[in-house]
Amino acid sequence: MKQDKWFRMAAVTGLVMVMTTGCQVLETKEQSKAIDPPPSGIEAQATGAQPSSAIASPMHLTVYAKDERGLVAPITLRVEKTESTAKRALEYMVDGGPAEGRMPAGFTSLLPKGTEVKGINIIPDQKLAVVDFSKQFTDYNLQDERKMLEAVTWTMTSFPTVDKVQLRVEGVAVKEMPVGGTPLDEPLSRAMGINLERSDNVEFGQSTPVTLYFLSQNQEEYKYYVPVTRLIKRTDQVSEAIVQELITGPSDNKGLAAVMNAGAELLNVTQASDVITVNFSDKLLGPDLLAPAEALQAVVLSLTEHAGASKKVQILVNGDAKVSATDNQSYAKPILRPSLVNATEL
Numbered sequence: 001m002k003q004d005k006w007f008r009m010a011a012v013t014g015l016v017m018v019m020t021t022g023c024q025v026l027e028t029k030e031q032s033k034a035i036d037p038p039p040s041g042i043e044a045q046a047t048g049a050q051p052s053s054a055i056a057s058p059m060h061l062t063v064y065a066k067d068e069r070g071l072v073a074p075i076t077l078r079v080e081k082t083e084s085t086a087k088r089a090l091e092y093m094v095d096g097g098p099a100e101g102r103m104p105a106g107f108t109s110l111l112p113k114g115t116e117v118k119g120i121n122i123i124p125d126q127k128l129a130v131v132d133f134s135k136q137f138t139d140y141n142l143q144d145e146r147k148m149l150e151a152v153t154w155t156m157t158s159f160p161t162v163d164k165v166q167l168r169v170e171g172v173a174v175k176e177m178p179v180g181g182t183p184l185d186e187p188l189s190r191a192m193g194i195n196l197e198r199s200d201n202v203e204f205g206q207s208t209p210v211t212l213y214f215l216s217q218n219q220e221e222y223k224y225y226v227p228v229t230r231l232i233k234r235t236d237q238v239s240e241a242i243v244q245e246l247i248t249g250p251s252d253n254k255g256l257a258a259v260m261n262a263g264a265e266l267l268n269v270t271q272a273s274d275v276i277t278v279n280f281s282d283k284l285l286g287p288d289l290l291a292p293a294e295a296l297q298a299v300v301l302s303l304t305e306h307a308g309a310s311k312k313v314q315i316l317v318n319g320d321a322k323v324s325a326t327d328n329q330s331y332a333k334p335i336l337r338p339s340l341v342n343a344t345e346l
Contacts, residue, residue: 057081060340062158063092064151068106069255071195072150073226076343077102089155090117106218110151112139127163128187129156137169138178145180153188164189193229197251207231210242213301214256215294224342226256239276240269242302259298275334276303279316293327304337312336
């Protein structure tokens with residue numbers, strides 16, 4: 001999406017005041033192990049959930065939903081295996097649909113009740129998914145308009161064959177959203193951002209959007225990552241800026257938790273071939289000389305969100321790759337983006 005269209009989307013949905021897959025898709029873009037809610041070992045909890053043992057042939061499905069603070073976040077569920085994975089993912093985003101009782105406490109599905117996914121057409125050479133919804137898709141509240149678009153876009157672009165999403169309702173292309181008027185004259189992509197915010201003294205026209213992963217927790221102590229797209233002063237050193245913003249931490253008004261220890265210090269970021277190397281000082285470490293696992297995981301998620309899921313991230317402390325973390329995992333080798341984020345074991 002062109003930059004001026006990106007700004008229009010933010011303005012139309014009232015966010016200027018606060019601030020930047022065929023259907024038979026079986027794999028997500030991310031290619032490594034799951035990042036589970038860190039770091040205390042608390043397992044995901046949800047009320048009324050179907051236990052995993054009741055699923056005969058399980059698979060993991062990542063969808064985006066709204067948490068109790070109104071933020072859009074990924075949730076990975078265990079569901080019955082199906083060939084129409086993309087269609088199933090969207091169906092799990094419908095209020096009152098199959099995800100009812102399967103989400104962690106405080107999470108709600110964003111697509112209006114009764115919405116049907118009438119079809120998904122993938123145009124491979126454009127990496128474009130054309131999604132056709134039933135008329136119920138247009139029956140929503142204004143405050144959820146952009147959140148719906150974010151949820152659909154980020155869910156669909158989790159699949160390797162999709163970079164862009166075009167919406168239809170009853171077979172007719174949607175040129176703008178019917179309630180708030182968000183323009184849809186171009187396909188949606190992750191360039192639109194998610195949970196948008198703007199740093200102080202940053203103008204839209206002189207900014208760079210970076211997507212950062214911070215922590216949240218619901219009332220049942222389920223911990224999960226939330227992606228936040230922050231507009232910062234324009235820079236060409238995006239990877240370095242991402243890590244610095246993670247060190248800065250979340251905005252006070254979102255109720256999110258920082259992932260870095262106070263005083264964490266970035267020494268440098270370099271990139272060679274497919275590896276991004278991030279070198280911290282030993283201020284990253286806690287009193288036990290361990291790096292917080294949630295910090296390292298957030299760095300991987302945030303950097304690969306910008307650079308692409310095929311990139312690896314090498315973590316160093318004072319130039320040393322022998323980094324031990326609070327999750328008892330070794331981070332001595334470059335790390336791929338995880339295949340699952342916020343996995344729930346229901």
